[in-house]
Amino acid sequence: MRLLLDEMLFHTARLLRIFGVDAETIKPKNDDELIRHAAKNRQTLLTKDVDLVSRAKHYGVNALFLRSDKIEEQLIQIKQELGIKFDFPNKTRCPMCNGELLTVGKERIQKMVPENVFQNHEKFWLCERCNKAYWEGGHWENIKRLYEKISS
Numbered sequence: 001m002r003l004l005l006d007e008m009l010f011h012t013a014r015l016l017r018i019f020g021v022d023a024e025t026i027k028p029k030n031d032d033e034l035i036r037h038a039a040k041n042r043q044t045l046l047t048k049d050v051d052l053v054s055r056a057k058h059y060g061v062n063a064l065f066l067r068s069d070k071i072e073e074q075l076i077q078i079k080q081e082l083g084i085k086f087d088f089p090n091k092t093r094c095p096m097c098n099g100e101l102l103t104v105g106k107e108r109i110q111k112m113v114p115e116n117v118f119q120n121h122e123k124f125w126l127c128e129r130c131n132k133a134y135w136e137g138g139h140w141e142n143i144k145r146l147y148e149k150i151s152s
Contacts, residue, residue: 001084004043006034006052009066012074017098018143019075020091021084024098035059044082075150088147092125099129109133 003023005013016023024043028034031049035056038045044062047053048069056063064081066074078084092101104126110118112126112133125134 001082002041002043003078003082004034004038004041004045006045006047006049008048009046009074012046012066012071013098014095015071015075015143015146016078017093017095019086019088019147020093021086022093022098031055035061038063046078072146072150075146079150086147086151088143094127094130094132094134096132097127097130099127101125101134102128104133 001022003013003016003021005016005023005025007025007027010025013023013025024041026034026037028037031052034045034052037043038056038061039059044064045052045056046064046066048066050065053063053065064078066077068074068077079086093099094101102125104124106118106122106124109124109126112131113124113135117135117137121135123136126132127134
C-alpha cells in the first residue's frame with residue numbers, strides 16, 4: 001500500500017519509511033493538489049485535517065483521519081485501520097526520500113561515512129534514490145523499542 005501524508009505528519013512519514021512502508025510527503029500549494037496527487041498515484045491520504053479527509057473521499061481518494069497527536073498511537077491506528085504490516089528491520093526505506101534501501105558491503109560506503117562509523121559498524125544500507133548511507137547508530141535502539149511497542 002502506498003501512502004501520502006500531509007506536511008503535518010512529516011515525522012510519522014519518516015518512521016513509516018523506516019518500518020518499510022511506502023510513505024510519501026509533498027509540499028502542495030493547496031489541498032486540491034494533495035488530493036490530485038494521491039488520486040494520480042493511487043495513494044491513501046493520511047492527515048490530521050478532518051475536512052481534507054472528507055474532501056478526498058468525496059473525490060474517490062482513500063483517506064484516513066489520524067485521531068492522535070502521538071506518533072506511537074498514529075502508527076498503531078495506521079496498522080490497524082489500513083491493515084499494514086511493518087516488516088522492520090527486514091525491509092526499510094530511506095527516511096528522507098522514501099527510496100528503497102539496499103544492504104551494502106563496507107567497502108562500498110567507506111568514503112561516505114565518518115571513519116569511526118566505518119571502523120565500529122559492520123552492517124550498512126544505501127538508498128538507491130538519494131545515495132545516502134545508513135547504519136545502526138545510537139538511535140537504532142530507540143527505533144527497535146518503538147517497533148516492538150507498536151507490534152505487540
